[in-house]
Amino acid sequence: MEEKPQIKTGLFGGSFNPIHTGHLALANYLCEYGGLEEVWFLVTPQNPFKQNETLLDDHLRLKMVEAAVAGYPRFRASDFEFQLPRPSYTIHTLDKLAECYPDREFHLIIGADNWQAFDRWRSPEEIIRRHHILVYPRQGYPLEDTASLPPHVRVVQTPLIEISSTFIRKGIREGKDLRYFLHPEVFRIIQEKGLYR
Numbered sequence: 001m002e003e004k005p006q007i008k009t010g011l012f013g014g015s016f017n018p019i020h021t022g023h024l025a026l027a028n029y030l031c032e033y034g035g036l037e038e039v040w041f042l043v044t045p046q047n048p049f050k051q052n053e054t055l056l057d058d059h060l061r062l063k064m065v066e067a068a069v070a071g072y073p074r075f076r077a078s079d080f081e082f083q084l085p086r087p088s089y090t091i092h093t094l095d096k097l098a099e100c101y102p103d104r105e106f107h108l109i110i111g112a113d114n115w116q117a118f119d120r121w122r123s124p125e126e127i128i129r130r131h132h133i134l135v136y137p138r139q140g141y142p143l144e145d146t147a148s149l150p151p152h153v154r155v156v157q158t159p160l161i162e163i164s165s166t167f168i169r170k171g172i173r174e175g176k177d178l179r180y181f182l183h184p185e186v187f188r189i190i191q192e193k194g195l196y197r
């Protein structure tokens, strides 16, 4: 019997505090132009060893991601890391995902900023050997000659949309109306619950 090809699934991990249009437009581009069939937004839970006062509750951040991805069938909000021992290193999360979803080929989505520091991550060789990596440009981090990249690593020249959650949180605290930087449903949740004030 012919085997079905694995579903090319991008993994976009982050605290998403909150998820913004920069995250969404990037993932949207990778689906429509970057060869990915789906992108999963992997919400990183609180690290019990790192106190961060500005970080909202895990389920609230997940709720905003769920609201943002509803309606676009290529996106999924994932709480996969909520069930793993914390903090979960990328290699561990990727291995677990591959074990749980053998019908999928996972592509770790990372910015050029993180790619530059990738050799300092835990088990970088194993990540590259066992999984795929998709690198996208970030302002101020020129990408090396793509011909010199190891197999399993590829670059997609996505447009730069330099919005950050830090900017959003600060703006909201200052009373700015930043609705066009956020998915309308995310904006609504933030307003309704008075988040980041």
Ligand code: ATP
Pocket: 013, 014, 015, 016, 017, 022, 023, 026, 110, 111, 114, 161, 162, 163, 164, 165, 166, 167
């Ligand atoms: P913060 O300002 O709180 O640090 P952030 O906006 O960088 O947050 P994260 O939740 O950390 O958001 O983002 C998840 C991942 O997306 C990170 O790897 C981050 O580098 C990347 N990222 C954040 N903003 C953008 C953007 N505008 N375009 C592309 N990638 C982004």
